[in-house]
Amino acid sequence: MPAESRPVRILVVDEEETFTHVVRLALELEGWEVKVVHSAADAIADRSRPDIVLLDMMLPDGLGTDVVAALRSAGSRAVVVFVTGRAEHEERAAAYAAGADGYLTKPFSLEEVVDHLQMIVRRLGLAATSRVAGDLVLDVDAGMAWRADELLPLTSLEFELLRELVEHRGARRSTGELVRAVTARGIRVPREFVARMLERIRVAVNGVGRPLLVGDEAGWQVG
Missing domain, CATH: 1.10.10.10 (Winged helix-like DNA-binding domain superfamily/Winged helix DNA-binding domain)
Structure with missing residues (x-):
């Protein structure tokens, strides 16, 4: 059966407004529905039920790992991908231990992010194909x-x-x-x-x- 007909929902969590603006434009060009928040508290309180969460490690009011743990505790099955400048092995291990599904380190191109998400969308069965x-x-x-x-x-x-x-x-x-x-x-x-x-x-x-x-x-x- 074809995939369900609805936009893919993506939540972007990052305090850097320039970054989130550019990422949002790139993802919306793919036809995806994008919401942006800038803090851990807003990410945890979000009720948009995203399919995918793009998450920074360092947020103004907490760590990205705290956000993942809270989402998993609340029963969220969203695919969580860290997009962060923190490349240390310990940070990466902590992200996966908290329940993350992927980890991209800056710098990266927008094409790399989009390609990564396109494969996730396909795996979730949400692509037109x-x-x-x-x-x-x-x-x-x-x-x-x-x-x-x-x-x-x-x-x-x-x-x-x-x-x-x-x-x-x-x-x-x-x-x-x-x-x-x-x-x-x-x-x-x-x-x-x-x-x-x-x-x-x-x-x-x-x-x-x-x-x-x-x-x-x-x-x-x-x-």
């Missing part, structure tokens, strides 16, 4: 698949077969139907290897959580 089935996320542009945030080790052909099943979630597809559908997209699939590829896909997908991909000689289905 995303296909989602429960906690299984595919990005048809990147040719990558994740389940429960874990990247699945699929070949390009295996990805295309899984994409066909996800895009027809709930429908049982025979091996022949899968081959014809993928071939119609201009991708050649060696029929003699399809059964083996489907079994590899099942192991990769179901190895991360409850069985989501089921199938046998009669047909295959993402349920």
Whole structure:
């Protein structure tokens, strides 16, 4: 199924107004919804339910690690990425220990930040090119698949077969139907290897959580 149709919500937490202004413009050009706050207190009090938080380590009223800890304690599952000039190993370790998901050190280009966030958006299943089935996320542009945030080790052909099943979630597809559908997209699939590829896909997908991909000689289905 396609990704849900809503803007990606990003919260930027940094006291430097010049930096936040430039970052905000760059992120809004991607079509994302951006909110900026300048203190730890405002970040903790925020109720915008962001998908991603860009967070500085040193804030006027506290540390970024305090913000992450508070967000996690409140049940927030937002992806938290530090964007900071603090490059020390101890700072980085403290950030991850508090619950951060990423750490970018200044100086960096805006392109680097945007590229980093684009991959997160794809992994979350919020891109226009995303296909989602429960906690299984595919990005048809990147040719990558994740389940429960874990990247699945699929070949390009295996990805295309899984994409066909996800895009027809709930429908049982025979091996022949899968081959014809993928071939119609201009991708050649060696029929003699399809059964083996489907079994590899099942192991990769179901190895991360409850069985989501089921199938046998009669047909295959993402349920």
